């Protein structure tokens with residue numbers, strides 16, 4: 275069998291390794307338009323903030339591809355997939371035949387449709403090359419504006435402030451992370467942002483990037499203000515990278531549609547990671563949520579299924595860890611209950627800034643947010659994923675006694 | 691592969707394991723000197739009240755495969771097959787908290803450590819005391835535990851022994867004798883409340 279995998283990041287490598295374990299003799303070719311060894315994309319903001327080094331980005335050794343017996347085409351963009359002919363077309367004109375194909379092409383940053391994006395000093399952050407470009411520009415910058423206060427925007431703002439730059443952070447809504455955070459957690463987060471010296475602008479978005487002599491000098495905002503800045507970093511969400519599927523019926527704007535085996539509309543093509551539109555673990559509805567662990571988990575399932583294993587992907591449980599300097603938040607599952615019977619429990623310790631918020635629906639935990647003390651997050655998420663009825667638990671998750679002791683220490687008969 | 695085997699039914703919550711763990715993971719490995727160190731020594735084992743005089747020592751289970759390893763975006767968590775441990779490399783850890791999101795047992799703490807002096811904090815958890823292991827000594831928590839709640843041994847052998855013990859206890863019970871699975875000292879201590 276000849277397998278081709280597009281993308282050598284979280285999903286592509288997890289897929290390739292799983293496939294190799296199941297099919298030691300397979301011919302596996304990995305393609306990426308990036309020319310470096312595989313690296314950790316989430317570490318890019320830490321590299322930007324000088325909290326890690328370039329060499330620590332690389333998660334696999336120099337010999338990795340040879341050790342695993344993977345053929346590689348790095349620095350080679352895929353321009354087209356021809357499902358009928360079972361061929362992948364490359365930018366250099368070559369066509370690569372495959373028996374089965376895994377698409378793990380990830381996502382690309384979106385940009386708002388505003389004037390001035392061509393100016394020098396306008397950036398997005400997705401690839402290692404983006405950090406290198408940013409670094410060159412930041413050598414002459416003092417003020418940077420980050421547009422979009424999602425997980426990536428927050429981490430980027432923290433990193434830039436850590437380098438001593440003056441940072442403006444623009445949130446479109448009334449709070450950062452408006453899709454995943456409740457108001458109390460958001461307030462605690464905003465207090466931390468202020469302590470980092472980042473200027474947060476709520477309900478703000480740019481209507482134009484303004485420049486002088488080809489370089490960014492300011493941003494025009496929706497409220498008529500002009501915000502002076504030396505650089506603009508857009509982090510306003512991502513779109514799946516599916517341009518090479520034009521002309522096929524495989525792609526949709528929100529991601530490649532897949533079934534529970536991560537099989538696309540074509541039985542010989544599977545897809546995994548940020549490029550797909552998976553199902554929500556709890557609701558079963560299509561839900562895009564882009565995190566590294568989900569891309570790895572999907573890559574493993576898709577890789578096994580390339581080899582014919584027929585494994586199921588249970589679905590994605592949205593969750594994330596937001597760790598800024600001086601603020602730690604882990605949140606996941608539903609922000610609000612799906613039904614009117616649902617209930618939200620909140621407990622704030624005002625002196626320590628610790629906060630616990632639980633969302634219940636139909637007798638089950640469906641969402642959890644922890645601020646400050648996060649060590650038990652994984653326990654809550656396991657209860658959510660397993661759909662464990664609250665009444666079956668030895669202790670109620672709302673109780674201050676909800677901890678490993680009460681969960682797992684069972685009195686012995688006759689010992690009390 | 692030897693590992694720390696926990697028998698929560700024996701734990702009396704004396705916290706000696708926490709103290710020993712914190713000292714072992716200090717720079718000096720000495721209780722008095724550790725108190726004055728720049729990095730506050732942190733215990734990687736927690737003891738929770740379990741209700742009804744039970745206590746529950748909670749620590750990393752060194753899962754294999756480990757959920758924390760699968761989600762680590764820094765490549766800092768790796769299986770050490772030779773030691774049978776799942777280890778965190780403090781130099782690679784970037785304190786992102788993803789491991790706490792994935793850990794089913796709630797065992798991660800985040801604190802500064804002398805192993806990565808330039809970091810504000812890193813993820814810390816049980817490492818089965820590698821320095822002691824190199825000297826052929828059991829982990830500090832096991833050595834400190836006076837009631838047999840923490841033991842260092844082969845899980846398979848321990849399970850077989852426990853199976854034999856339960857079989858005997860069951861047999862004895864069916865003969866009308868009553869056998870308590872906890873030592874008298876612990877049973878009596880519990881009766882105090």
Ligand SMILES: Cc1cc2nc3c(=O)[nH]c(=O)nc-3n(C[C@H](O)[C@H](O)[C@H](O)COP(=O)(O)OP(=O)(O)OC[C@H]3O[C@@H](n4cnc5c(N)ncnc54)[C@H](O)[C@@H]3O)c2cc1C
Pocket residue numbers: 280281282283284285286305306307308315316317318319350351352353378379380381399400401426515518546547548549564565566567569763786
């Ligand atoms: C700055 C930043 C910080 C993040 N932080 C976190 C975090 O803390 N925690 C977390 O869980 N997630 C984080 N994420 C998200 C996480 O990085 C992604 O979910 C993950 O990388 C998705 O993996 P993937 O393999 O699906 O796609 P990607 O990592 O995007 O990889 C796809 C690869 O395919 C290549 N490719 C695409 N199209 C083609 C083509 N036509 N031809 C050839 N090659 C192609 C791309 O260049 C890329 O190398 C972060 C993302 C960013 C950008």
